[in-house]
Amino acid sequence: MSTPIGNRGLGKRPWNGSRRAWLERSALGFGSLAMLSMLGGKGQGAGSALAAGIPHFAPRARRVIFLFMHGGPSHVDTFDYKPGLERDSGKPLPFAKPRVQFAQTGNLRRSPWGFRPYGQSGAMVSELFPEVGACVDDLCFLKAVHGTNEAHGGALLKLHTGSDALVRPSMGAWISYGLGTENANLPSFLTINPTMGHGGVANWASAFLPAAHQGTRIGGGGTPVEKATLSNLGGAWDPAVQRAQLDLLGDLQREHLGLTGPDRDLEARIESFELAFRMQTEAPEILGLEGETEATRKLYGLDEPRTASFARQCLLARRFSERGVRFVQVTHGYWDQHDDLTRDHGRLAGEVDRPIAGLLRDLKARGLLDETLVLWGGEFGRTPTLQGADGRDHHPHAFTMWMAGGGVKPGFSFGQTDEYGFYGVTDKVHVHDLHATMLALLGLDHERLTYRHGGRDFRLTDVAGRVVTEILA
């Protein structure tokens, strides 16, 4: 199995390691695609590392943008309208609460916000989300999502990796592994402003998948969003000096290679510096928001202090997504209102409503919504029952998430909770099902997207997962 390298005057030389081993090390990386095509000549054809990048079946979406609401927004105060809750507010829950609860809660409590129907589909949305409400005809609600963990850490890990007990790759890493990258100069999986708690890095790590698939963090950990950037992206020297350094380095490396004989890793390293240099040019340009019109900025709410921060995140999500980043996650928080729900859910929704609607409208206007799957939700919902004076507790037993674009039915709602929004009643969707469905939309069969580790073939969905075919457009 030998392939000549006819590049950069290196002459014809054989692979000196097993091709498979090498591909595992550097394939599909964060910028390794161009390198592959350089080294392998063809690169993109069947039989190269990109074989793993060919979906199992025709994809409906090419990329994912996940709007993660950290802390757990209340479903019964946002998108799951429950007249029963209104009616019986103050009364005890007439059926048993779950065996394990995060904390004890009291009686049923109505939503402080009114609901009204929106759009052609007439979906009920609360006063918290008027702008998103105006977009309901593009949304596909999953009203009976359920997880298994009632604490933030476990629930975040479950949602992001499919497991709250074991260290598993993040869904973004699986997608990167399954589909590879569309832009050699950028990482395939980005997470903007993530929380460093509740599992932190584990929520975007590649675990046992090759490191090239791990999420690259932009900001987070208290960094103001407007300053968020990638690690070590320039800054040490003036670009001209760095160019001179890399010219010398490349020259010395090639001479060294003459002594060592051909070595694919060493050659790949030489190229990785060039890719890094190109990324230093491309990424800041994307982060800089240059070229966005006043209208676009307004659309996202960049012009308003209240929405500016999340607007920036959403706009960055679009900019990276349209340049081929497979999975972009943006995080907003902290939706954990054990008390002061009225004040804080109000404030938090006010920060995200316009940016989210802006993103949806912008994607649509640019014709990107069809190929981009937008996913919205938290790690769980909140109890329909009251906690403290004005709060709701964690509630993994039933909550709402929604999708948009990317091959899901627009203006559609799937699944129902009971009359109070406590348990799912029909068409429940477990987090594993959500993952299976997301992969299916990207053209990946969750049962066939496996990775051999420690003698076992692992999946994002472990031994579970059902593709929710009912929501596919």
Add this chain to the structure above:
Amino acid sequence: MFRGGRGFNALVQILVILGWVCLSRGRADEVGTDASGVGSHWAFLPIQRVEPPTVPGVSGSIDRFIVSRLAEAGLRRSPATDRRTWLRRVTLDLTGLPPSEAAVARYVSDERPDARERVVEGLLAESAYGERWARWWLDVARYADTNGQDENKVMANAWRYRDWVVWAMNSDLPYDRFLMEQLAGDLLPSEGVEEHELFRRWTATGFLVLGPKLLAEQDKPKLVLDVVDEQVDTVGRAVLGLTLGCARCHDHKFDPVSQREYTGLAGIFRSTRTMENLAFVSKFNERRVSTVEELALIERHGKEGKEIAEGLKVATSAAEEVLKAGWEAALPRLLAEREGESDAEVPTGLRDRLGKQLVKVPAMGPVLAGLKGDAGAVELALGRWKKAGESGGVVPGWRGGAFASRGTNRMELPVPPGSEPMSWTMSVWVRRDGEKGSGETRRWLVSRGANEWEDGHMALLLDGGRPGAYLNTGGGREKVVSAWGKPDSVPVGTWRHLAATSDGRQLRVYLDGIEVGSAPVVEQAGPGQGPFVLGMRPDGYVGFRGRLDQVLIFGRVLDGAEVKNLASGGTVEGTWMARDFDPMNLEEEKALADGEASEFFWGADGVLEVADAAERRRLFSGEIKVAVEGWEARQAEWRRREPAPAAHALAVVDDVVTNLPVMIRGSHLRPGPDPVPRGFPKLAGAIPVTSPGTNTSGRLELARWLTHPSNPLTARVLVNRLWQAHFGEGLVRSPDNFGVRGETPSHPGLLDWLAWEFMASGWSLKHLHRLMVLSEAYGQSSAMTPEVAKAAEAVDPGNRLLHRYPRQRLEAEMLRDAVLMVSGRLDRAVGGTLVDWKNDEYVPGDPAPFLSVRRALYLPVVRDRGDDLFTAFDGANASVCVARRGTTVVSPQALYLMNAPLMKESAQAVAREVTDAEGEKRLERLYGRVLARMPGERERERALAFLGDARIRGLEENDRWTALAQVLLMSNEFTHRE
């Protein structure tokens, strides 16, 4: 690995998945004859004593195995590599550090026949050996200093386990013993064993406690079983090379361990106490590891301290009585002196006589300020006469008035327009009243910018009694630079001088004119925002209670002498902003706080308020002063003798002995009917050890089972992983999977020979190292000559037969340490911890320990917080047992080498090291330091051309050499073991 659905492969894939999902109804000890092949699997057969094949002209046992396999394939090994390359290879492998230029020179010219053996013995004896190989074990021990998972709590005593591993490696603790102590150190026979030795064994059991846990899991029985599962899985992977955890839910056709056997093992750990409590957020278990004598010493010392404090208190009150008497005597005369003064204009004469400590309070009525007794015996300063019932006013300060910070008020010093200096100094006198409430103990004294996460934020603060400074360089939690002094060095109620300086490279904090902490500043801070705020963090978070006086801010760095001068009451010219709190006008006075409770009251119509104990202390004289000084000296001496506080280590103990039932599908909510006796998997043959008794958990029996010479896996797994460390890949390329679905060994005979030899040597790791690194296979050249290439391409493309030495990239830790080493910056101190984070609290965003230049081994391992270096260079994931690290080539590595502060700083240091030479000599020095060799002809030309390149000609000379040094640090030759 997923490869899409094509033909035969896909079919195999499906069959494999089916096999894996299907429940096997048989028990593992019954499946020996079934199609899974578990019973006859090579790894479960007894380790054989194998004779190395006879190969003419080859003497070493390892080499006989290697060369004969090569010969079978029609290949030859490569020629020996050159001496310098071998030395760099072996030094990095055994110590994790590159050899010095001198060491290379010594070895290259060493003509003795045993020169290589001497080098290896020397390296094995270095403490750096234990540090390097401790890290190798810590990978499988999933070592970390924090819990990670849902609640990232600090495990502040984890480092004791890490230091134990270093100790065990350096003392070549036999591997069977090494395992036994980690699994059951607390259960080993302890009669006649010295207490410190017992503690060491307990500390070793920290291995079982280190795993990540879902501490906030509210289903507590599940939490307990998850911990057990993690332990079973870690022991399985690390020691046996088996994924036992998979058997938690059900039997697997290809696994040698049935669910029932898993349950027998799990019972052992379920009978072990790993959690101290199962509170809402639960706590991992720890044991005290201080001897009774040490505890007695701590107690004695504490008691002595109390006695001294009491003596000092008595002497001080006696002295104050004398002072008070003096004041009382002087008071009528003073009042008489001031009679008739209608305002606070103090006569010049009085001012002169009293010196600087004069307070002028125009609106406050009669002023009684500093004065001197007639005989000079009593000196009273900072007093103030206040009418009875008068509540407003100035509080006495260190000198004159002070800003009374009550925790709720603040004062702002607007920054004058103009340039923002990048270097600065903050200086303040402070007296703390103590913090109220629990929780946050940090108090901002003087600061600028909303909070420490804001770019440009600078602060002088106290964390309880610990002085500190912050500087944020770029915004965000990761960009907080902090420098801290010692805890409790600023006691309540005394006036102390604090200062912080930054010159953009180093942040320093001073107490009473002495530097007590510093931290490197590696990035540039943005300009500060808003005014300087006194008394609280500018965004209003927690306020300081106490007094602040003479706030001085300089737009430059004061040196140590200048700070000392300020701390001893002197002045330094050129402040940027200053506030002395000698109230000059009503407006300012309004800004000051209300006076607080006076400390002395006399008479019916007025109050004499005197600053504080420290101030009064300065006024002592004569005999009373001598008495107080005597006690103070005793106290100081007592402080110096302070013993280490009581120590704790992560450790387990036996719990109630429990036999678990099989949990159907792994769920504790569906226990099977019968408890399974605790015990061990059957694997191939029975291993003659006793089963766990009814009184103990069975960990000791498990350890004996694992380390029994008949156990077919333990020795094989270990020698394989050690081989992997030296040769890049193991003889079995799945080091944590020796199961049916793992890889088969490339050299089965060699694997068994090594395993046998290992056990025969008394399980000595150093013996294995000697065998491996002194072999000719290890000493081969890594070069891919056309001849090698031709042969390899056809027969051995993956180099499984070792026809040449496999070049390996330095691991993350090695790379960092090597960069620090060649730049002369590496701190070689051994052991201990770099953090003083509170145990069982959430990890603080404290970057200081990560900037340490100690070996990477000692950097805190914070789970789930990515560090650029370790993330980019395939560092071990600290949440799982990692038997083999990745060796990826990705762009973040290049970005790190090009831009990380570590790289540029180190390049700067290298450049500085060679400044004393000129031109080509300088270049030779540079190559010598970084690559331990001379530059070649073309390299010289290229380097000199680079120094003259138009693109860098604008740089200063040192920067040009820095840029060049960095290129060498980035080169493949530096970052690899060649």
